[in-house]
Amino acid sequence: MNDFSEIENELKKLRPAHVSRELFARIEQHLAGPEISEHEIIRPNRFRVNWVAIGFGLAAAALLIVFAQISTDRTPKQGDSISQISPAPETRPMLAGSGGAISSSEFVPAGATQVVYNTRNEGLQFPGGSERPLRRLRYQMHQTWQWRNPATGASLRVSYPSEEIVLIPISGQ
Amino acid sequence: MENIASHEDWKSCFSELAPGLLLFARQWVRSRADAEDIVQEAFVKFWRRNHKIDNRGLLYATVRSIALDRIRRDSRRTRREAEAVSELEQVVEPQFELVDETQFALAAAVQRLPHEQREVLVMKIWNELTFAEIACAMGISQNTAASRYRYALAALKRMFQPQ
Numbered sequence: 389m390n391d392f393s394e395i396e397n398e399l400k401k402l403r404p405a406h407v408s409r410e411l412f413a414r415i416e417q418h419l420a421g422p423e424i425s426e427h428e429i430i431r432p433n434r435f436r437v438n439w440v441a442i443g444f445g446l447a448a449a450a451l452l453i454v455f456a457q458i459s460t461d462r463t464p465k466q467g468d469s470i471s472q473i474s475p476a477p478e479t480r481p482m483l484a485g486s487g488g489a490i491s492s493s494e495f496v497p498a499g500a501t502q503v504v505y506n507t508r509n510e511g512l513q514f515p516g517g518s519e520r521p522l523r524r525l526r527y528q529m530h531q532t533w534q535w536r537n538p539a540t541g542a543s544l545r546v547s548y549p550s551e552e553i554v555l556i557p558i559s560g561q
Numbered sequence: 562m563e564n565i566a567s568h569e570d571w572k573s574c575f576s577e578l579a580p581g582l583l584l585f586a587r588q589w590v591r592s593r594a595d596a597e598d599i600v601q602e603a604f605v606k607f608w609r610r611n612h613k614i615d616n617r618g619l620l621y622a623t624v625r626s627i628a629l630d631r632i633r634r635d636s637r638r639t640r641r642e643a644e645a646v647s648e649l650e651q652v653v654e655p656q657f658e659l660v661d662e663t664q665f666a667l668a669a670a671v672q673r674l675p676h677e678q679r680e681v682l683v684m685k686i687w688n689e690l691t692f693a694e695i696a697c698a699m700g701i702s703q704n705t706a707a708s709r710y711r712y713a714l715a716a717l718k719r720m721f722q723p724q
Contacts, residue, residue: 392714395721398667399686403658404580411597412575418605419571509635558598 417519438502438529441550445533448546449495453535456544457493495535495544503530512558522555574614575604581688582624587656588680589628603627617690618697625680625698670720678713685710 506528512521532547579600586596586603603624614620657668671679684690684698695706 392711392718395714395718396686398663399671399682399717402664402668402671402687404584404687405593405656405658407579407583407600408597411579411601412572414601415571415575415604418601419608507635558602 421520438531438550438552441529441531441548445531445546445548448548449533449535449544452544452546453493453495456495456542493537494539495537495542497534498536498543499532499534501532503532504528505530513555515555521558523558525554525556527552527554570613571604571608574608578614578617578620578688581683582620584656584687585621585680585683586624586628588676588683589632595631599624599628599631617688618694621684621688621690621694621698622700667717667721670717673720674713674716678709678716681706681709682713 504527506526508526508528510524510526513524514521529550529552530547531550532545534546535544537543582600582604583593583596586599587593590596590599603620603626606627607620607623611619655668656672657664659665659668671682674682680699681695684695685692690698692703692706692710695701695710696703699706
């Protein structure tokens with residue numbers, strides 16, 4: 389004999405809460421409507437490439453490289469050893485004009501990080517009178533780009549905050 | 562297509578399953594609205610692919626998968642909700658229609674069960690799934706499902722019959 393029949397009977401007396409009529413209406417609306425294909429769904433992808441942010445990052449890096457080049461070009465004219473980016477023994481052969489050597493102002497990408505430090509759910513929206521609600525998520529990130537000059541050992545690092553807003557349709561997939 | 566022929570069928574299926582499905586979804590989210598979102602997404606997804614309800618294990622697996630996905634997607638909010646609700650405990654949006662003190666105590670005892678036991682209990686008692694269907698929904702063996710069910714009942718019995 390089942391030892392737990394009494395407690396099972398007590399549990400079966402508990403009635404789960406009713407479902408709202410609104411849920412029926414929502415399901416009916418979705419089943420009647422067209423199916424959303426996979427490519428139409430905007431998915432929050434942690435590793436999605438943010439091209440705008442990368443564009444800004446690269447522009448900032450290019451600007452820094454230009455400044456760095458101006459700085460190193462002026463160094464030999466002034467003869468000021470304190471303002472040199474790299475140690476003198478490494479820069480001297482390149483300044484002498486040896487062909488094929490890596491330029492002291494040439495930086496190569498050394499690393500890139502994108503840290504999502506906050507995700508905020510900003511609730512449902514009905515953009516443009518749409519009947520289908522969209523959930524608005526705001527991702528706050530910190531991006532860091534790093535370049536290194538293999539000839540001199542100098543490195544450049546650009547860090548900046550960025551935000552990305554993703555709208556996710558609330559519907560079946 | 563089949564959608565037209567089976568358009569009305571979903572209502573009878575859903576009417577029968579909805580309270581149990583909602584209760585099942587509530588095992589992951591505290592808010593009733595979030596649970597309804599999960600049930601809606603799961604049922605629409607399931608019905609569009611199957612147009613019938615003979616594979617209940619798959620339906621509950623869909624609910625489970627969407628709930629877990631939502632938790633991962635929105636972990637910070639869920640944590641804040643869980644913290645807030647844990648302070649209020651059963652005051653917010655009861656999962657059952659409680660009629661007396663005994664039922665209130667029993668519902669509270671169910672909430673204190675370990676999650677994996679509670680999942681099996683909810684599927685077995687209020688959704689009337691077989692152990693085979695529960696095993697399919699949870700990706701475990703039937704024996705494990707049956708064991709968890711027995712552990713849950715034993716724990717509840719201990720809570721209500723203190724030595």
